[in-house]
Amino acid sequence: MRSPKDFFAPLAVGAPQPVRQIPVRPSRMIHFFDPGNEKMAAKIPSLTGTVDVLLGNLEDAVRADRKEAARAGLVSVARATDFGRTQLWTRVNSLDSPWVLDDLLTLVTEIGDKLDVIMVPKVEGAQDIHYVDRLLAQLEARAGLTEPLLVHAILETASGVANVEEIAGASPRMQGISLGPADLAASRRMKTTRVGGGHPGYLVRTDPAGEDLNSGRSTYQQDLWHYTVARMVDACAMHGILPYYGPFGDIRDVVACEDQFRNAFLLGCVGAWSLHPVQIDIAKKVFSPAPSDVAWARRVIAEMGDGTGAVMIDGKMQDDASVKQCRVVVELADELAAGDPELAAAYDAATKELQP
Numbered sequence: 292m293r294s295p296k297d298f299f300a301p302l303a304v305g306a307p308q309p310v311r312q313i314p315v316r317p318s319r320m321i322h323f324f325d326p327g328n329e330k331m332a333a334k335i336p337s338l339t340g341t342v343d344v345l346l347g348n349l350e351d352a353v354r355a356d357r358k359e360a361a362r363a364g365l366v367s368v369a370r371a372t373d374f375g376r377t378q379l380w381t382r383v384n385s386l387d388s389p390w391v392l393d394d395l396l397t398l399v400t401e402i403g404d405k406l407d408v409i410m411v412p413k414v415e416g417a418q419d420i421h422y423v424d425r426l427l428a429q430l431e432a433r434a435g436l437t438e439p440l441l442v443h444a445i446l447e448t449a450s451g452v453a454n455v456e457e458i459a460g461a462s463p464r465m466q467g468i469s470l471g472p473a474d475l476a477a478s479r480r481m482k483t484t485r486v487g488g489g490h491p492g493y494l495v496r497t498d499p500a501g502e503d504l505n506s507g508r509s510t511y512q513q514d515l516w517h518y519t520v521a522r523m524v525d526a527c528a529m530h531g532i533l534p535y536y537g538p539f540g541d542i543r544d545v546v547a548c549e550d551q552f553r554n555a556f557l558l559g560c561v562g563a564w565s566l567h568p569v570q571i572d573i574a575k576k577v578f579s580p581a582p583s584d585v586a587w588a589r590r591v592i593a594e595m596g597d598g599t600g601a602v603m604i605d606g607k608m609q610d611d612a613s614v615k616q617c618r619v620v621v622e623l624a625d626e627l628a629a630g631d632p633e634l635a636a637a638y639d640a641a642t643k644e645l646q647p
């Protein structure tokens with residue numbers, strides 16, 4: 292662990308100054324694409340400006356014999372594209388793989404000025420972030436970068452979950468953490484073969500009304516990921532970084548995907564991954580606060596004046612704490628509306644409608 296006094300010092304001579312705050316930029320959907328897949332890469336220019344984050348994936352889902360093609364594809368897509376307001380991220384191969392060293396060497400030196408965030412998979416503890424942190428500082432210095440690259444960890448091993456607080460606080464580069472439900476399920480020896488989402492066997496059942504155990508008992512499916520997401524959210528909030536739900540693998544089931552994303556949104560996540568174009572609008576809808584919620588929050592803030600004391604609004608008690616909840620919603624809405632005139636208009640229309 293670095294001394295608190297040295298925490299914000301660059302880790303290599305000539306490396307840029309680390310950030311003190313994670314920059315506020317929308318990241319409702321982290322859209323994955325395989326840069327070595329020509330059909331997918333061809334879609335990137337049309338997605339630029341419409342998605343918050345484009346992520347060139349080099350790790351799992353890219354075949355071993357296509358790793359170099361994916362890396363080279365990302366370099367050429369990054370060089371050829373003006374990303375505008377869309378961020379460019381990458382997911383490099385895992386730290387124990389034969390590819391990660393060349394991933395980092397190539398990407399930082401060739402397109403480091405275009406990349407915003409480097410996602411590191413299968414992070415087990417702070418030691419993995421420390422390794423990447425120093426290496427990135429050396430490469431940034433070599434490439435003459437003036438802005439530091441940020442790091443995003445995937446929470447997808449049992450030890451990663453056990454160490455999530457130290458991972459979140461391991462470096463000023465830490466931008467956020469995503470849940471990786473598939474690798475995590477395997478690491479924990481969970482018995483689901485799905486990529487995220489629920490499982491019909493994970494349920495609670497009401498008690499029997501009488502002697503008959505077999506009829507009249509409702510069951511309720513439970514969320515397999517609740518504990519992990521909630522723990523990740525706390526670790527991220529504690530360290531001022533951002534939590535994300537990860538992938539929802541049943542591309543066809545857009546209904547359950549929306550539910551899973553919304554659970555994460557309500558628990559504190561700021562975004563999720565989209566693996567297929569059909570999931571982009573789901574994430575956009577879910578991770579933008581609803582106009583009616585924004586209108587209500589604005590009204591509470593207005594009626595609470597200096598934010599202290601207690602008042603009744605439409606039969607509901609509001610006080611110093613509930614006004615803080617409302618500020619969370621309004622701050623997010625304002626950040627998103629700043630880059631989206633349609634959303635801004637929807638928020639203003641709903642606010643007008645709710646005026647007492």
Ligand SMILES: CC(C)(COP(=O)(O)OP(=O)(O)OC[C@H]1O[C@@H](n2cnc3c(N)ncnc32)[C@H](O)[C@@H]1OP(=O)(O)O)[C@@H](O)C(=O)NCCC(=O)NCCSC(=O)C[C@](C)(O)C(=O)O
Nearest residue numbers: 323324330331334351352471472473474537538566567568
């Ligand atoms: C699911 C797949 C195979 C279906 O691919 P498909 O070709 O069968 O789908 P489609 O519906 O037929 O595609 C329609 C069109 O959209 C294109 N397309 C399709 N997807 C995309 C995309 N993402 N971005 C841009 N374009 C895309 C596709 O090329 C096609 O273009 P066309 O009309 O010109 O023929 C495909 O969408 C895909 O490969 N997506 C990315 C998968 C991925 O990145 N997986 C890794 C992340 S999840 C993970 O790693 C786990 C985790 C966290 O680590 C852990 O829990 O442990």
Ligand SMILES: [Mg+2]
Nearest residue numbers: 351447471474
């Ligand atoms: Mg994984």
